[in-house]
Every structure is written in structure tokens, then in C-alpha cells.
Amino acid sequence: MSIQRGLAADIGGTNTRLALVENGRVLENTIARFRNADFETPEAAIGTYLSEAGRPACASAVIAIAAPIDGPAIRMTNHPWTFSADCIGKVLGGANITFLNDFEALAYSLDKVPTERLQPVYEPSLKLRSNATRLVVGAGTGFNAAALFQTPTGFHVGTGECGHSTLPVETEDELRLWNYLALNRGRASVERALSGSGLKEIHEWYCLEQGLSPRDLSPADIAERANSGSDPLCVSAARQWVTFLGRVIGDLSLVFLSLGGIVLTGGVTRSLARFLAEPEFINAFCAKGRQQKLVSGIPVHLLDDDFAALAGCASRM
Amino acid sequence: MSIQRGLAADIGGTNTRLALVENGRVLENTIARFRNADFETPEAAIGTYLSEAGRPACASAVIAIAAPIDGPAIRMTNHPWTFSADCIGKVLGGANITFLNDFEALAYSLDKVPTERLQPVYEPSLKLRSNATRLVVGAGTGFNAAALFQTPTGFHVGTGECGHSTLPVETEDELRLWNYLALNRGRASVERALSGSGLKEIHEWYCLEQGLSPRDLSPADIAERANSGSDPLCVSAARQWVTFLGRVIGDLSLVFLSLGGIVLTGGVTRSLARFLAEPEFINAFCAKGRQQKLVSGIPVHLLDDDFAALAGCASRM
Incomplete structure (x- = not known):
């Protein structure tokens, strides 16, 4: 051959x-x-x-x-x-x-990734549907997602620029944060929050909300301080970041009906992996009203393969 | 045969x-x-x-x-x-x-609908891409959308339950409306606004904002009064409804990269067709920051085929 x-x-x-x-x-x-x-x-x-x-x-x-x-x-x-x-x-x-x-x-690649490279983030008791649509979502420099559809003749991928869709907010605090992220930009997209620069700006906003000058911390610094629990402002920023992530991937799982599971990737997502185990993330992911049961049955994994x-x-x- | x-x-x-x-x-x-x-x-x-x-x-x-x-x-x-x-x-x-x-x-059906059944709503000067993904979006009793992908072996449709994703708000007024739509439901989905009952509740909220008791008008009544211009509260409700519609279909066109065009359907959408020609709708559709140019090139039609x-x-x- x-x-x-x-x-x-x-x-x-x-x-x-x-x-x-x-x-x-x-x-x-x-x-x-x-x-x-x-x-x-x-x-x-x-x-x-x-x-x-x-x-x-x-x-x-x-x-x-x-x-x-x-x-x-x-x-x-x-x-x-x-x-x-x-x-x-x-x-x-x-x-x-x-x-x-x-x-x-x-x-x-979802069809090729070895199982040991997929770390469980959320595992519902329901059995995974092997022929259902799967979704990969990543937050790093930017944010995007793609769906792997199974068709009678093979795989088809649907993807676009969902990081540029509107960042969904639900509270007055979040709307103030949305307005901070929208400064000089007219609006705040999903990517304005769910990216490295987004984590940095969310952290800046928490500083300003406390009446403090924003500190010049890199996304990696913020993640490290949040993970160690040493810095309440970094912890708040990380919690808000995973709240947005949970809400957005819950929305995307409804848009694509990705009952085959969600795979998370991207450097910032990985750096905040600890916070994906906290209630903020799962609660925001599952809080979909009459479709809560549907979304709650979707497993979420973190891709450990750069x-x-x-x-x-x-x-x- | x-x-x-x-x-x-x-x-x-x-x-x-x-x-x-x-x-x-x-x-x-x-x-x-x-x-x-x-x-x-x-x-x-x-x-x-x-x-x-x-x-x-x-x-x-x-x-x-x-x-x-x-x-x-x-x-x-x-x-x-x-x-x-x-x-x-x-x-x-x-x-x-x-x-x-x-x-x-x-x-x-998008591949079968005769051209004369597609009324232009927004026609950018760019040439329509015949092999690109198309999107159909409908608001009636509920809200949903589906993408028609062209694959090497034929068509594939991606759809889900996007009416249950989070209703995107951008202003304090809209967040107050979001909270009204979320009453007793915990959250407001896209469908809570972009449906017949959504139009009714948006109208109720405008009444309450003016210090008036909500009037018991059907979605058809509201659309009729809005179309005739005789009732400012109904006009406000219709304008807000098409603002949400424009924003949501702009977001969905980014998620699915539907450069082949968007086809609107659904009884409520049709009843408010006049407002799709007003700036609120197109401005909300195109206001996608760095992807404004991309979205502005996507044609929008109204399907006149029940x-x-x-x-x-x-x-x-």
C-alpha cells in the first residue's frame, strides 16, 4: 500500500x-x-x-x-x-x-479522541446516546463551538462564529458587567466574557465594583489565584466566568440538541477546571425552564488534548 | 412507474x-x-x-x-x-x-419553496451564496429554528430547541421586561418573548410601565393595533418584539453561519411583517460588533406559505 x-x-x-x-x-x-x-x-x-x-x-x-x-x-x-x-x-x-x-x-476529532483524554465534568445518570449530536466548545483567545452531526452517510460538522453572539445576562449585576464589557464596543458578545481577555475584564470589573483600581493581572494569574482560593476578587471572577460558560453551553446544547454530550476545550476553560465542579457552573448549565430535564441529561467532559x-x-x- | x-x-x-x-x-x-x-x-x-x-x-x-x-x-x-x-x-x-x-x-422544504413565496425583508447588495447554509426561523405558538446544511452527499438539517435558550437583553429596560417575562418561571427564554403569548406579555409590560392596568388583548389584536399605528402601547410592543427577533436571528446566523440566508415564518412574525421594514429590526439583526459586516451580508425573507x-x-x- x-x-x-x-x-x-x-x-x-x-x-x-x-x-x-x-x-x-x-x-x-x-x-x-x-x-x-x-x-x-x-x-x-x-x-x-x-x-x-x-x-x-x-x-x-x-x-x-x-x-x-x-x-x-x-x-x-x-x-x-x-x-x-x-x-x-x-x-x-x-x-x-x-x-x-x-x-x-x-x-x-471527537470521533478519534481516546476516552482517557475526556475528563468528566458533569455525568448525568442517563445513558449516553451514541448516535446523537455532540458539541465541542472552546474558550481560549476567543470562543467558539461546533456540532458533530451523524448523518446516514457519515459525519457533518456545523459551526460558525457563535462567540460573536450576544452574551446572555440575567441579573442587574450581570447587566452592569455586560455594560463594562461593552465599553467602546457598543455591545458585549459571548467572547467578550468567555476568553482570556474576558476573564481579565471580568476581574477588572469586580475590582471597580469594590471601589478598587483594576489590577494588571494576566488571565493565568487570575486563574492561579482563583484556584488557590487566595484572592476573593479572582474567585468571584472565576465563578462569574463559569456561570456564563454554563449558561452559554446550556443554550448551545438546546440550539444544536447535542444529546450526545458536550466537550469543553480551550486554555482558559482548562485553567478554571476546578470551578467547573462548583454549583455555579452546573446550575447555570441546567437552568433551562421546561427543558431543564433535557439539558440535565447531557454529559459534559473536558478535553485534555491540546x-x-x-x-x-x-x-x- | x-x-x-x-x-x-x-x-x-x-x-x-x-x-x-x-x-x-x-x-x-x-x-x-x-x-x-x-x-x-x-x-x-x-x-x-x-x-x-x-x-x-x-x-x-x-x-x-x-x-x-x-x-x-x-x-x-x-x-x-x-x-x-x-x-x-x-x-x-x-x-x-x-x-x-x-x-x-x-x-x-427550503429547497422546494417557489421563489414567489419568499418576500424580501432585508436584501443586502451582496450576491446570495447558493451553496451556503440556510436558516429557517419561526415565531408562532412557540419559537424555533433549523439550519439546512449542504453536504457532499446531500442536505442535512440541524435543529433543536433554540426557543428555550436565554432571551438576550442589552439594556436596563429590557432587563426589567426580562424579569417580567421570567415571573414564576425563574428565567425568560427566547420563546417567552418571541411567540404569541410573548407579544401579549410584552404589551402587558408596556402597560404596567405606563402605570396602566394590563389590557386583555390577544396577540392578533395587538398586531392589528400596532399595524394601524392607532395604539402607541401596541406599537411599542411590536417594536420591542422585532428588536428581539432581529437580535436573536443575528445571533443564530452567527451560530450556524447561515450565509445562504434566513427565512422567517410563523403566524406572529407574519402578523408583524410591517415592523420588519423598520430600523429596529435590521439594526438589531446587524449589530454584531466585529462580525457586523458578515451578518449584514445575509438576506432575510418572509415565507408566505403556511x-x-x-x-x-x-x-x-
Whole structure:
């Protein structure tokens, strides 16, 4: 049997992950991660990776990008890089280039991820429906989600830009926070809260609410202080963040009817994993009125695999 | 060629629409509409229809229901009827029964609806993308939506219960209204506003805000007074209703990336069609921050075909 070699790439708002693929499978020992900030263009990052890998021949490349895939030229939402199949094809010696949305790639990977990479966050007593729609949701630099539908002829992924839909608030406190997040922007999207910069701004707002000057803490600092319980303002910010996350994924599970389960991913979600076990998260997730029973039956897992999207790319090669 | 005969039924929260189908096409002169309230069970409604139609032989039936389709027994969200394939099969002399969600059926019909049945509501100058995802959204007794995805092997519909997701509010006035809609319910879903009873309660809230007792007006009364411009409280209720509609369909178009257009349906939407031409609706639809350009390029039409879901059922027979 001839070996089909290709390149898989997952280009997020902060990092680019790359791997070589053989016959639809990622070669684990070829996985690499680069910081986007270290390169002027995606071609430069891919070119450096290929040089370091000994310039392997690649017949095709599947590239997942944190951007809406619409036409031959793609512009990222949270990063200045732009993409064209022509420019990237040149670096790859004329390989056939396919662009996927990064969440499309993640959704395709759901079928490949080993069970031990899925940490239970919420496990209802109901039996998981193996043929039902599954949803992957991520919060990191930005926020997005994708649904993996099972059709009679295979999988289909539905995805879009749900991080830009309206951030849902339910209380006066939350509306004040919404207005803070909306400053100079006209509105607050889901992503304005459910991202690293969102966690930072939620923390700033809690400082201001206490009459304090906002402290310059990074999302990682806030998560660390919240996890240790040492800093009440960071704990409040983390609790509010997971409240929004629970509410939004409950809403998305209704929109997509993802009775096959929800898989959470993204660096900020992982950094606040401890708070996903607290009542704020599950209560907000399940509080869906007459559909509470439906949503309460949906299991939630945390994906412990930073390179899952590469497997999704490989499956589409 | 042998003729395949079957029954198509569209069972909403208030009315049941029925038709006979031959070789995947609805027979226009067999279409009938019954009020659910006139029958104890769906079997009784279907039995009456079949009797009046002269008891035609039906090899199969495709039945669209305003309910999540999950397992062999189906319970409607906004109506006490329940459904089982066994019970309905008996009325149909052992026909093969398929249940669809009513919005699934509507989405499948998008490919069949004649252009003259689609009234333009918002027509951006951009060219419509014929291979992109389309979205159908309806507000009547309840609220729901479905996306028609084009896959390499045909159509796939993604739908759920998005009427039960959180009603998105952006101002203090709207949050007070949200709290009114949430009274005795714990929360306000999209459907609490974007339905007939929602229009009635929004109108009640405007009365109360003016220090007046709420008037007992039906959704149809409110729409009529709003359309004539004779009643400022009804006009305010209609404007707020289409503001919510614009915001919600903008959010859904981001979630599903429905660049192929949005088709609006539902009795309440149609009754307020005049207000879809006013700035409140389009402004709320397009106000999506960094994705404003994306959403502003999506055309919106109003479906002028009360029996479209039957065509969707017929296409799945």
C-alpha cells in the first residue's frame, strides 16, 4: 500500500500546532507548537516547521484556522495573519490545500479522541446516546463551538462564529458587567466574557465594583489565584466566568440538541477546571425552564488534548 | 412507474396541517388544516382527515411535530398531545411512520419553496451564496429554528430547541421586561418573548410601565393595533418584539453561519411583517460588533406559505 503523506496545522489566535500525517493518522512524534508572534506570516511558520522536519514531501495539507472559512482568502478574527491557498501551497511545493475552521477540525476529532483524554465534568445518570449530536466548545483567545452531526452517510460538522453572539445576562449585576464589557464596543458578545481577555475584564470589573483600581493581572494569574482560593476578587471572577460558560453551553446544547454530550476545550476553560465542579457552573448549565430535564441529561467532559484538532485535520485529508 | 402514496402531517402547537403525497410531492388539492383543540388525540385528527379523504391507502407517513424527536414516544412542548409510531400506524393501516421535528421539515422544504413565496425583508447588495447554509426561523405558538446544511452527499438539517435558550437583553429596560417575562418561571427564554403569548406579555409590560392596568388583548389584536399605528402601547410592543427577533436571528446566523440566508415564518412574525421594514429590526439583526459586516451580508425573507413543512415531509418520504 502506498503511503499518503501530508501536513496538518491548527492555527489559533496565539499558537500554531503542526504535525505530519500518514494515511489519515497524525504521527505523534512530529507534533510541534509555535507561537504565532514569532512569525510574520503563517507561511513563515509552516516553512520553519518543514525545514526542522527535514523537508518531507507533502501531497496535501489540511489547515484549521480560527476564522470563518468563506472563500479563497481567509482573515483571522483575533490575529492579523491572512491566508490564501496559493501562498501556502507554494511553501508546500504545490500540495493540495484544504482550509477548515478550527472548531470544524475539533468536532471531526471527537470521533478519534481516546476516552482517557475526556475528563468528566458533569455525568448525568442517563445513558449516553451514541448516535446523537455532540458539541465541542472552546474558550481560549476567543470562543467558539461546533456540532458533530451523524448523518446516514457519515459525519457533518456545523459551526460558525457563535462567540460573536450576544452574551446572555440575567441579573442587574450581570447587566452592569455586560455594560463594562461593552465599553467602546457598543455591545458585549459571548467572547467578550468567555476568553482570556474576558476573564481579565471580568476581574477588572469586580475590582471597580469594590471601589478598587483594576489590577494588571494576566488571565493565568487570575486563574492561579482563583484556584488557590487566595484572592476573593479572582474567585468571584472565576465563578462569574463559569456561570456564563454554563449558561452559554446550556443554550448551545438546546440550539444544536447535542444529546450526545458536550466537550469543553480551550486554555482558559482548562485553567478554571476546578470551578467547573462548583454549583455555579452546573446550575447555570441546567437552568433551562421546561427543558431543564433535557439539558440535565447531557454529559459534559473536558478535553485534555491540546492537539486534538490535528487529528480532525488528518481525518479530512 | 408505480405510484407511492403517503400522508404528510405538520402538527404545530395550535393547528394540524395534512396532505396526501404522491411520489414525494404534495397533492395541493388534498391540503387541509384542523384545529388541534377540536380533537382529543392526533390519531383522531388524522383519522378524521383520512375519512374525509375517502380512506386512501398510505404506505408511509411523515409527521412533523413541534417537539424534540427523541425516542419512539414524543411529547409536545406547547400542547398536551403525545405521539407513538404504533398508535399512529394503526390509524394508517400499518403504514411506515417517520417523525420529524417541525423545523426539520421546514428546513427540508427550503429547497422546494417557489421563489414567489419568499418576500424580501432585508436584501443586502451582496450576491446570495447558493451553496451556503440556510436558516429557517419561526415565531408562532412557540419559537424555533433549523439550519439546512449542504453536504457532499446531500442536505442535512440541524435543529433543536433554540426557543428555550436565554432571551438576550442589552439594556436596563429590557432587563426589567426580562424579569417580567421570567415571573414564576425563574428565567425568560427566547420563546417567552418571541411567540404569541410573548407579544401579549410584552404589551402587558408596556402597560404596567405606563402605570396602566394590563389590557386583555390577544396577540392578533395587538398586531392589528400596532399595524394601524392607532395604539402607541401596541406599537411599542411590536417594536420591542422585532428588536428581539432581529437580535436573536443575528445571533443564530452567527451560530450556524447561515450565509445562504434566513427565512422567517410563523403566524406572529407574519402578523408583524410591517415592523420588519423598520430600523429596529435590521439594526438589531446587524449589530454584531466585529462580525457586523458578515451578518449584514445575509438576506432575510418572509415565507408566505403556511403549508411549506408538508413539502419538507414529502421530500423525506
